[in-house]
Amino acid sequence: MTPLDQLLALSALTVVAVWLIGNRQITGWNATILYAAQGVLLVMMAGLGYGDVQSIASSVTFQVLGHGLHWLFDGLSWFFALITIGAALLSSWFASGEWGQRYRAAGGSLRLFHTALALNVFSMLVLLASGDLLSLFIGWELVSWASFLIMALGGATATRYAMRYVTYAFTGAMAVLMALVMVYTQSGSFEFQAFRDAVPTMSAGSLWLIVLLFAAGFGVKMALIPFHLWQAKAYAETPGPGAAFLGAISSRMGLFALVVVLVQLIGVARLADLQLVFPFFSARDLLTWVAVLTLIFATFTALKQHDARRLLAWHGIGQGGYMLLGVLIADDLGSAGGLMHVFNHATYQAVLFMAVTAVIHRTGTSDLNKLGGLVTRMPLSFVAMLIGIIGLAGLPPMNGFVSKWLIYRSLIIDGSPLLFLASVIGTLGTILSVYKLIHNTFLGQLRLEHVEVEEAPSSMIWPMMILSAVVFITGYFPGLVLDWVASAQAAVGLPELVHTLGGVPSDKGGLDMIWVVSVMLIGFGIGALIFFAGGRSKRVHQLDNYAGGHFLTAETRYQYSDNFYPGLMHLIGPWYRKSFRWLERGFISTVDTLSQVMQGLYRAVHPSFYLLVVVVSALSWVVIK
Amino acid sequence: MNQLALLVALPLITAFLLPVINRVSTFAARWTGPLVLVITSAIGISFWPQLGDSAVAIELGGFRPPLGITLYADKMALLFALATSIGTLLLWPSRGEDKLRQSTLALILAGSGSGLALSGDLFNIYVFYELVAVVSYGLIAARSTAGSFAATVRYLIVSSFGAALALTGIALVYQATGTLNLAQLSQLAPTHLNNLQGLAAFVLMLIGFGVKAELFPVNTWVPEVYATAPTRISGLLAGVVSKLALLIIVRLLVLIFHQPEALTVMLVLGILGVVTGELAAWRARDFNRMIAFSSIGQLGIMFIAFSIPGEAGVFAGLAVALHHLVVKPAMFLLAERWQGSLANLAGAARTSPLGAALFILLALSLIGVPPLPGFWAKLLVMINLVAQENSLYMLGAWVIMGGAALEANYLFRVASSFYHRTDEQTPPAAHRPGDLATASLLGAGLVASAFLIMPLADEIEGVASQAADKNHYVQTVNPEQLP
């Protein structure tokens, strides 16, 4: 039994074990321990992550209908699997303890929740381990349905959004199947190598179609424009830690599949060769602009949200654009940035979702217009959210800065000023909206009803602190993650990034986070010295406020939270015409009308008339032929 | 060898003896039918290993073909004859006032269905076809509601119109060749039927026999009949009878009509069937009609699959047909309690958790989610369609994909409503253990075949290659050359 078999078997065992243990408090803790065990098994395969081992294959193979199915892990799979199991471990830890108790008391089934989570992990591992196109599709379908399961747990509204997801996801899966079958026709088998060999001989037309179908199918999961409408609401309505898990890694499965198919098998160079009528627009350009537009649209839609979970979900969509952009630049810097962004984003998206869930747990609401001033009540959650926000915005000293730096650098080197400008605009939007998030939740004026709010329970604090520590440490020593990224690049066939523990060396101005963060820490240290050395300040109660000669009582709202950026909204507001929603609605009503037509066909008074018409036309066609 | 004829004769005889038995003892009459079907199924299963190498032809009465009637049993025919017996057994009409009449009709259906599958003569096929039709009229109207009478009479009109056209087609064939024995027709086809007359005959027979096979556009009877007939009968019709009609058409294609135009007509009608069926199902608001339209769509897929030339087409179509044979009757069994409006099914998971889980399993297999067998069947169809490199076949592939997406949407709309209870509504009815037992059996079979997909696929491929082998058929039946 190879290590991969052991990991998959343990993962399947987790599903069964969680189901059997049932709707009890101990389910969550057991699941956490089992995820930790899976993590240990994964760490034993760490040779993949450091480029020592090329691939670890599974001993299980099938031959169905003359097609072989086999599974293997390489550097890319290991990298993604690490993120998956880590996210599952921390989400499951978060869901044990008080959150689980309250979920169960409200009528939810812990058995279903944890089984859904375990199923998600198992199906993702199966997808990551795919060794040929058919097993890739099987893993893809399993992941889609597992995500549906966890989304649909949240109640009636969640099911509605989950249904929307199913429609998108299944249509996407059918597009992938179509592309698969077209590849099979051209290459004669479902093996990766056969596809790679057949690509040079494929005609431009058929390759364009295949690329578009794969991009559309996998892009649905990643919520690329124009398939992005389902994700925000569906993720927001998933029960707390489930949303953290989904936001961290679920949509990145789409990126994994895209990397495998577009980068590893077809090759970005071939994508750049696939050109439309005008030679300066290629398939690669199309995809990079889709990525960038996803980034901009999603981030600025996040600005408008006043529900914290929706805001974060929209950010999840937008950051996916960065990842795809980086990967498509396909040089060492850009692809490293894109892949590292997957890891980074997973960490701070998870910590942000966890912080928001902790706030919901204590205050009962995630509406940003109804919160404020919780910093003294929930200081650790504040720290977690602060670290997450700095990471999401991509500012030093957190890890988000490293991946963004890599992507910006590669865009400039690549000579794409428009893309660079667009991604900077995206970062601007991110910074603005995450500040809104933290301001409206933790800063500002405390509400009277939240005076008695306590800090989140330890089962929630621990995962958040661990994640915050990871965000900070990988920001300080990005080389830790860049090792794994480099072996993932090697596995996919991208140029490997030369890196040190602190970052990327370069004579044109490299990145050394150790210096940057150390300087920042020293600066903060000096500041702290001055602060503590120079006299004690007086501590005042948070509600004791005084401004303009008046004592302000807590009943008066002077917190500025709604319509946070009126100037900006005035500028960009008219651009929000909800065109994609209109498109979606138009499509649905077309199907609806057609359906009515077909039903009308079946309600005819004289069905024999149809028979006659068809017989006559068939006979006349036959005669004419 | 000749015991195979018992598959046809035994149910027929028992059906006619049933009223007499009933006079003697009602208890015996209630159990004779299922007992006879068990015996015929056992006979059929015992024959299966014998057909491994070659098919078997039985000359009825000892008369050599083409003057005599032959029964031809290759694996595919035996498979469908068995499916008829076992299907009638599983879906045995157990409710309703006049159990005697329904039992009699069901037995005749089993016997004539087996005859339809096994027959080797074109007119014999016509007779059995009409027999199945008449029996189904009686079974559909079993509920004696006004709606069922109206649906039956509309079905009768379309079916008789189709049968008369099929008879015209048979007349054209006889006029060209002078024989109605399938093997001899197969020998004579390249010279006598490879022309306009042959093609016209095929079109007439396709549409005539296609009425039962839910071919577009003669499938308008489907939603009405499935909504008014007893659900078990609907299950039988959708699951078993439609496949028998399809089997006849496939035999005609494989043995006699090799023109590409014949395949094109089937392909076009299949595409139209998928499009209209799936789109109409999208807005269906009651359970019976939703699965009726879905059935139309699935049969359209089978027609598209069978229109692929060569053995690959027979294999692909057979895979889809066998899968549907298991899934649709199971769904109709679930429909027995869930007949009403779809909106009333909200919260059904509370009252009938096993039923809800079964529905989800069947839906997943129907739309083609791996590793369930429905996925492998669809993959097979898709691979062979795209490999044709013909734009009409590509259109067929796109249409199947679109149909699957639509199907996922409306089936899961229903499935997810099961798990949300609204307290104001009356909860939907719970299933009886009896219905669920049969449905669970079928569901378990589905899951088992997902695990055993590799040997199963090889076996079905064997069946298909034997069925697609025209020369083997002719050699086995070996008709005399009449002067």
Next chain:
Amino acid sequence: MLDTGLVLYSAAFGLILIGIAGIVLSAHLVRIIFGVALLEAGANLLLLLATWREGASAPIIVAGRVPEFMADPVPQALVLTAIVIGVGILALALSLALRVQRAYGTLDMHEVRQRMEQEIADQAGIDMPASSHAPAAVQAARQEGSA
């Protein structure tokens, strides 16, 4: 002098066409059933004509003299079967028509179809499919009808 073959074939096709016209164009159920009967008659005649030859006699050997041309007896046997099937179905159809008449009071297919669909919809507890853009008065009448 008319060619016998032409007369017979045009009779067969004529019957078929009249039957089809009856089925497709009539609104009354009994007329439709008659159309089916005519259609089947035409199809049977066509089958008989399959091996008809001018001057052929019945396929009977009388007193040892074999006639020169004999009509093929096989289709005659087949047509007998088909006629019997047709008669059976005709009887069944007429009895169903009787039931429909008793249940609905009418044999007009438009009426019958409408009532059947109404019954199916009522049994399922849903509304009949109707235009959502109907004017207000019609919609109100519809709602009153279903209430």
